[in-house]
Amino acid sequence: MASPVGATLMLPDEVTSLASGAAVVGAFTDIDISAYTGSQVAKAALLRVEMFVFDGVMQLRENGTNPTNPRTYRHYGNITGPKAIKTSSLFIIPVDENETFEYKVPTMSLGDNGTGWEIFLEGWYV
Numbered sequence: 001m002a003s004p005v006g007a008t009l010m011l012p013d014e015v016t017s018l019a020s021g022a023a024v025v026g027a028f029t030d031i032d033i034s035a036y037t038g039s040q041v042a043k044a045a046l047l048r049v050e051m052f053v054f055d056g057v058m059q060l061r062e063n064g065t066n067p068t069n070p071r072t073y074r075h076y077g078n079i080t081g082p083k084a085i086k087t088s089s090l091f092i093i094p095v096d097e098n099e100t101f102e103y104k105v106p107t108m109s110l111g112d113n114g115t116g117w118e119i120f121l122e123g124w125y126v
Contacts (some may be wrong), residue, residue: 012123016120042126054114
């Protein structure tokens with residue numbers, strides 16, 4: 001995973017959960033990371049997305065943008081039955097001048113034992 005050109009990765013003292021849920025989030029929703037970056041102004045967020053679902057999709061993008069293809073995390077279900085599997089992935093997502101990005105969960109099925117999704121702030125680029 002390449003860092004944004006000319007940027008420095010900053011790591012927090014501890015990883016923070018920014019949002020979580022067990023249901024579809026049909027519209028893009030803002031997350032502001034400025035409370036975590038302090039006096040530094042972030043250019044991008046390093047995010048870990050976890051899904052413990054049978055099947056689901058999460059989309060991430062810079063606040064206020066409308067890319068043709070936002071960063072998409074697609075979790076495919078267990079082909080042997082409706083059991084959830086926990087997976088995670090890292091994303092570098094640009095943030096706007098207010099240090100905000102957006103996410104949505106357009107589709108999701110918990111299956112028999114799933115608990116949902118969660119977004120963690122692993123760090124930020126300045």
